[in-house]
Amino acid sequence: MIVIAELLGIPAADQPVFRRWADALFDHTDVDPSAPVLEAGRETMTRLAPTIREMNDYLLDHIRGHRRAPGDDLTGRLLTAEVGGERLDDREIVGFVGLLLLAGHITTTATVGNTVLSLDEHPGVAAELRADPGLLPGAIEESIRCRTPFPRLARRSVIATRIGTTLVPAEAILQLWITAANRDSRVFADPDRFDIRRSPNPHLSFGHGIHFCLGASLARLEARVALRILLDRYRDITVVAPVEERNPWVMMSVNRLLLEVRS
Numbered sequence: 390m391i392v393i394a395e396l397l398g399i400p401a402a403d404q405p406v407f408r409r410w411a412d413a414l415f416d417h418t419d420v421d422p423s424a425p426v427l428e429a430g431r432e433t434m435t436r437l438a439p440t441i442r443e444m445n446d447y448l449l450d451h452i453r454g455h456r457r458a459p460g461d462d463l464t465g466r467l468l469t470a471e472v473g474g475e476r477l478d479d480r481e482i483v484g485f486v487g488l489l490l491l492a493g494h495i496t497t498t499a500t501v502g503n504t505v506l507s508l509d510e511h512p513g514v515a516a517e518l519r520a521d522p523g524l525l526p527g528a529i530e531e532s533i534r535c536r537t538p539f540p541r542l543a544r545r546s547v548i549a550t551r552i553g554t555t556l557v558p559a560e561a562i563l564q565l566w567i568t569a570a571n572r573d574s575r576v577f578a579d580p581d582r583f584d585i586r587r588s589p590n591p592h593l594s595f596g597h598g599i600h601f602c603l604g605a606s607l608a609r610l611e612a613r614v615a616l617r618i619l620l621d622r623y624r625d626i627t628v629v630a631p632v633e634e635r636n637p638w639v640m641m642s643v644n645r646l647l648l649e650v651r652s
């Protein structure tokens with residue numbers, strides 16, 4: 390959270406506020422997976438509106454402050470960026486900075502927690518990683534494949550099309566199950582196996598195409614640094630049950646993870 394707040398020039402001391410927003414936005418437990426996507430989306434937006442309003446007001450203040458005294462950070466750059474003589478307006482910057490602020494921390498946090506869980510489930514792997522830290526990137530990639538932080542994405546079809554044997558009409562709302570794609574046995578041999586040496590590992594957890602995750606490199610780097618420190622600092626890390634998970638229909642991530650450690 391500190392990394393992304395500092396990149397954006399937002400006070401990292403406001404962390405508790407960002408955490409509260411992230412919990413409100415990603416921690417709802419009352420998701421009905423069988424509800425039609427559009428209606429469920431409308432209902433969710435109504436419920437989340439007060440949090441989104443509070444977040445937008447905070448960010449608008451932040452942006453106005455930056456307009457008065459632009460800093461050499463990402464927000465300052467966004468304010469002065471120009472393409473074809475056009476600049477982003479405040480609403481666009483609020484949207485983008487808000488996305489970065491949230492996407493920039495909950496995802497990496499999820500990945501660190503998920504990897505600790507995966508290591509706990511596979512005794513021996515942590516020792517392998519301590520002996521050869523060069524295996525860590527592969528272990529993180531495999532953890533991101535098996536415990537996909539965002540299990541599904543949504544899309545709207547612009548034109549009628551065919552995907553495999555399925556006809557998709559125009560203007561349809563689609564749910565794309567990344568978590569299922571990541572276990573496609575035509576792509577991944579023995580897909581349910583946690584294999585830190587899987588290569589290639591073409592998982593779709595960071596999305597695909599023009600919307601491919603902007604922060605993928607940063608997320609991989611942050612997870613690598615955090616897990617390396619954790620593994621170096623403690624020779625024994627055991628997860629203490631029960632694990633408090635978020636609602637996996639929303640995010641695959643732990644909410645609270647108690648560990649017993651020995652240094």
Ligand code: HEM
Nearest residue numbers: 492493496497500538542594595596599600602603604608
């Ligand atoms: C393991 C960590 C992460 C995962 C699994 C993840 C996942 C994703 C996915 C699936 C998308 C595509 C969304 C779509 O197509 O609808 C996406 C987009 C995005 N991510 Fe990440 N993300 C992670 C970390 C981050 C970080 C650290 C940042 C910011 C520093 C970030 C910023 C973004 C942004 C701005 C987009 C939108 C890109 C666009 O629409 O062009 N993400 N991410």
